[in-house]
Amino acid sequence: MTTAPESSPVKRALSAHAAIGLLVGGLLYLVSLSGTVAVFHEEFQRIEQPDIPEMASIAPEAVQRGVEAVLASDDGKPVTTHLTVRLPVETRPRTTISSDYRSVHVDAAGVIAGREENAWSRFLVALHYTLNLPILLGVTIVGGLGVMMLALCVSGVVALPRIFRDAFRLRARNKAGVALADWHNRLSVWTLPFTLAIALTGAVLGMAGLIYSAMAANSYDGDIEAVYAPIYGEEGEADDTPAPVPNVVAALEYMQTNYPDVTLSYIVLHDPLTKGQHVQIIGLPDRRLIIGEYYAFDGDGQFHGTVGLADGDIGQQAAASSYDLHFGNFGGLPVKLAYLFFGFILTVICATGCYIWLGKRQRRGIEESRLRAAWDAVVWGSPLALTATFILRMLMGNDAPLAAAFWLGLAAIIIASIFISAPGRLARILKRALAVACAAGSLFVLSGCIEIATR
């Protein structure tokens, strides 16, 4: 046990750390767990639908064909406000076109190959972004959790007066609760840069809606698009006069000629089939944290410049860097694996905090068997419920009620902890169930990988 004298700020910092951790620990654990798994959400999309045509690239004419086919298939409905083409990239070698009404894959010739069916990947990302709540409420709450994670970092550092002296001290097998505290402290300290980056970018992404709404109300007469415009570019003047399909071929050929080294990831058609339409191509520069540069074209495919996310104002570059820095999309597979590892560490840190607090109380003679069982339910029940929803998706298809299954399943496990509160019993049951579920889930993953590899 530490013998360093404790001063008042250390005591108060530890109290603040405990208060925040106990209040939001469960939700932080869930957000960390889902975020860790979501690092590979694009790969899971491929596992969910392994039989979709894949390609390293797609010709401009094929893209045009696909765009026209999707716009024609929405005939009879109001014209879609946006049409997005996700171009094939290394992590997701598919072409997918989405309108306001549907999302379909196309083959290398631009022919529609089937509906996009990635319900589990979307559920996973929605769980992380919004806890499956209505978007504005959910994303604000999760953004607030990011702030609480930052506060835990600050209070945690202040509560460790021997942070440098003990930096590599790990009594990993001490049974008096010291091991758990050492694991929690050492892992926290040495992954602090990662946790700060994740928490800050998560808070920024989550709170952006609220902050920009406040700016819009205060300075832009409520026009929130005007807040975004200096950063991400103007939406453009609307003109509903009918017009032909935008010339995507010309835009793509311009990019191939003038920016051959830029990997293209998205094409966004704004207000297609109207005179006010314009085309935005998103290109991924190499070795940057930004999500991409926006290249602007008119409906005829004429180039009108870039927005400046790559080389414009520092604020634009910082805002554009939040997403990829948060999700680890900036360095291919090696960085994704690093994020998986550090994300797992962060999830463990969230779990161990409450166990440390419960252990301290137990050593003072205060048995909280029900609380411990409830925390066991959260720690082991969450990954079990998550894995179970994946298996459900693979067995029942794209329309399986995943969000309901997850939350009802987790609630049932937590309620069960009231009745199975014998020390460690529920944890043992859940660990065994998790091992079986992971084995079953792995079989589906393996099957999907084999199907993709042998096509």
Add this chain to the structure above:
Amino acid sequence: MVGDAVLMAALASVVGGIAVLRFAWSLPRRSSGWNAGGWGLLVLSAAFAWLAQGAWGAAIAGLWGMGAAMALIALAAARAPIKGHVRASNRKIEAKIGALPEGKMPPHILRRVVTFLIVALVAMIVSTGLALAMRGAALWAGASEANANVAGLFTMPIVWTLLTFSLLMTGSRIRQWRLLLLCAVPGLITIFAGANV
């Protein structure tokens, strides 16, 4: 080519810096030389990484540094002896820390709910006001609209974090409200004065 070499130097520096600090902190007596060497290598790594590839380079160097630290932690864990038996903590401090009451202590539910509302809601609103003030100050100082808006965006969560920490560090409800009112002033001025572009 040169950029790659500088990035490699950054990665080598960060791993070396972690290793040197590991050695420095294991010495029976504090060594300013070794400490300075370790920290110096980390600073050098950050400089090399930024020079090579800007923020991307710094992020990559950071991942390598944390990876090196994790490897050393794993080594420490593998070498840790089996020790210790369960014993009760005699730290009276724990009773004062407790986020939950113990024994016959009153639960102070209302006090805890008020603290939650202050930290979760009031501080959030005050921080948003400060974000608007930061945006206004940035514009007044000549920043572009994009820079000013993003400055406001990043200010809010950072200020909310610091406010949360400060509010929980003070035990006095009066001091908490005083801090919140003080921090609310710039936001209120911005809102009432207006900050139209």
